[in-house]
Amino acid sequence: MEHLEVPQLLGLLALIMFGAKLAGTIARRLGQPVVLGELLAGVVLGGSVLGLVNPHNEVLHFLAEVGVVVLLFEIGLETDLGQLLRVGGASSVVAAVGVALPFALGYGVCVAWGLPTMAAIVAGATLTATSVGITARVLSDLGRLQAPESQVVLGAAVVDDILGLIILAVVSRLAAGAEVTPLGVAGITAIAFGFLIATLVVGRLMVPLLARQAKRLETPGVSLTLALILAFGLAWLAWAAGSAMIIGAFAAGLLLRRTALAHEIEHGARQIGFFTVPIFFVVVGASVDVSVLRDSHTLLVGGLLIAAAVVGKFVAGYAPFWFPGRKAVIGVGMIPRGEVGLIFAQMGLDSKVFDAQMFGAVMLMVIVTTLMAPPLLRLLFPPVETDQSPDPRPPDRGPERESAAT
Amino acid sequence: MEHLEVPQLLGLLALIMFGAKLAGTIARRLGQPVVLGELLAGVVLGGSVLGLVNPHNEVLHFLAEVGVVVLLFEIGLETDLGQLLRVGGASSVVAAVGVALPFALGYGVCVAWGLPTMAAIVAGATLTATSVGITARVLSDLGRLQAPESQVVLGAAVVDDILGLIILAVVSRLAAGAEVTPLGVAGITAIAFGFLIATLVVGRLMVPLLARQAKRLETPGVSLTLALILAFGLAWLAWAAGSAMIIGAFAAGLLLRRTALAHEIEHGARQIGFFTVPIFFVVVGASVDVSVLRDSHTLLVGGLLIAAAVVGKFVAGYAPFWFPGRKAVIGVGMIPRGEVGLIFAQMGLDSKVFDAQMFGAVMLMVIVTTLMAPPLLRLLFPPVETDQSPDPRPPDRGPERESAAT
Secondary structure (H helix, E strand, C coil): CCCCCHHHHHHHHHHHHHHHHHHHHHHHHCCCCHHHHHHHHHHHHCCCCCCCCCCCCHHHHHHHHHHHHHHHHHHHHHCCHHHHHHHCHHHHHHHHHHHHHHHHHHHHHHHHCCCCHHHHHHHHHHCCCECHHHHHHHHHHCCCCCCHHHHHHHHHHHHHHHHHHHHHHHHHHHHCCCCCCHHHHHHHHHHHHHHHHHHHHHHHHHHHHHHHHHHHHCCCCHHHHHHHHHHHHHHHHHHHCCCCHHHHHHHHHHHHHCCCCHHHHHHHHHHHHHHHHHHHHHHHHHCCCHHHHHCHHHHHHHHHHHHHHHHHHHHHHCCCCCCCCCHHHHHHHCCCECHHHHHHHHHHHHCCCCCHHHHHHHHHHHHHHHHHHHHHHHHHCCCCCCCCCCCCCCHHHCCCHHHHCC | CCCCCHHHHHHHHHHHHHHHHHHHHHHHHCCCCHHHHHHHHHHHHCCCCCCCCCCCCHHHHHHHHHHHHHHHHHHHHHCCHHHHHHHCHHHHHHHHHHHHHHHHHHHHHHHHCCCCHHHHHHHHHHCCCECHHHHHHHHHHCCCCCCHHHHHHHHHHHHHHHHHHHHHHHHHHHHCCCCCCHHHHHHHHHHHHHHHHHHHHHHHHHHHHHHHHHHHHCCCCHHHHHHHHHHHHHHHHHHHCCCCHHHHHHHHHHHHHCCCCHHHHHHHHHHHHHHHHHHHHHHHHHCCCHHHHHCHHHHHHHHHHHHHHHHHHHHHHCCCCCCCCCHHHHHHHCCCECHHHHHHHHHHHHCCCCCHHHHHHHHHHHHHHHHHHHHHHHHHCCCCCCCCCCCCCCHHHCCCHHHHCC
């Protein structure tokens, strides 16, 4: 398994993509998010079961990281900072409380359990970021994307993604060995914020020029090439400046969103994402050692993390006390953790801050929070028959009649 | 330079894509094929000049090979076997002579020069395949894509690609150490042909079913995923069966061409190609040791190969003696060597059949044959003002007025 020839790696990629697609489709048929299926495909292909996918293979690891960079680039491309400011108050408060409280609770239970400080910090951090994709998908399936509650949830999910990225930048430097002192943490936070702000300010001036120049070339593929150069280049720059790669990729997405090439770039980046993002989820799944889930220690820590994750976000839903809508819907909508939580968990494992037990406990938290949110949301927020969302989708993806009866 | 972290590799990829795009654009402005610019960008980024791109880095090497697989998949997707049979006679004769004669001449001059048998075989093989892309592009720029001569050239270029792939499959097994006996060569040829035919027969039955199944899923990205699974999977299978990866990728393209997903797949695969194919050309360029071009031995062998390449294809243009059109146009249209020739050369270098000198000589041949064809074609085949080709392109890509005056 140590060294694979190029054709063997290609065969493995074919297998990974097939497994991810198959399991993702089954998950969707069962009304679950596709990402859950992809994770489980990884568990089956990984060391615990079939032993076909070695997450430490250099090429697989690199492609998985490209998947993360492309994913964050796409999230940046979809993030409307202006609209976020308009939704304003309620979302920001939900996001701030929804980051701080789960982090504090997660950190607290881990320390109380006697875990090392760094493991407790990284575990707390995995609880911070809501999975925008899963939440948006469920709300859209319910035909409720335009409801005020949904707008607050989506706004808050974007803000907590940004906060989560900043936290990730800080935590990954700590995990790499930086000292855990108030001054050290403040310094790394300043670098992460500073990088994002400096990149956005400089980029606002330069990227439109680059995009106009690229558009004038009219060669095929120029917009995707520009997008990848910026996403990869800023990912490298963020890392070199002492922050996290994904902050750079996210900034590249934000910057290109405003240009005339945005639509074409979105389409091209999605194709690169179809290739690389499932590799990331399968590699994460393959890193899970299933045997630790028989370990009562892991199950207990996982249970505590789940409780911290659910309570933290649910309470955050009630934070904007002046908001007239159903606050329980907001809280439940924030529960699923996904992509960013997985990136944290993988980083914890790679940097040896997490052992197999801790990684298993966090995976359990991601899987349970993701599984519980869709049915709870349907219960609290019955689907409407006429979906006003501009999202065009085939009829079978619309409201589900059996839950409409509840 | 030995081990690079993930962010460093991403930064390097950004640099490679930027260099390739910049040099490709300059080449295009000078009326030259984009691939030439990408190769030269590789030479500059490689060990001879800046030393930034190490072609032996495992991740870069893998991405470059993915580029080759995607390229051959795209060529398969664009290959209409039916139309090929209709153009029929003239094209087949041009292709057959245009493969056999340059191979024989190239092999002959190398053996006469005292080179080892294997190096002579691989060098002969690099002369066999015309670059479909470059030829089609020049003819389209001249507004002559629908001329009978052009149709013969394009048909022959496709046939010689297929023959070239078969030869590559055979030669790569020989280069890997299989014995050079008539029986051995016959066996490997049979495997290569057999694999292609068996795959096409079995695939004709299964791929339409798979494509219908995939279409019914209606999940985003399903067609690209299916395409990559087939391309990578068949590349692995071809290799495992004792043939060459690219035969499998080419077969995957041929099989998916007939399905309802073909258009969507073509679009998705192009995006993956925009990402990976320039990496291949840059890595090939980076493998060139510029200092060997100051070596008179390399220049002489290069000159002999160029002579064999030009004479072989030019004579092939006259092989369909019954054809009423301008035979010189056909011959000149076949001269440029490109992608497949580079794949041969890289394989020769990787398997240590070529030393740096021999690799330099072959690169010289590829560059000179590619550079000489466009101006010669313009001279022999003046551009027409009204282009009847269905290829929609902006006005500035149309006939060039200065050469219309000749």
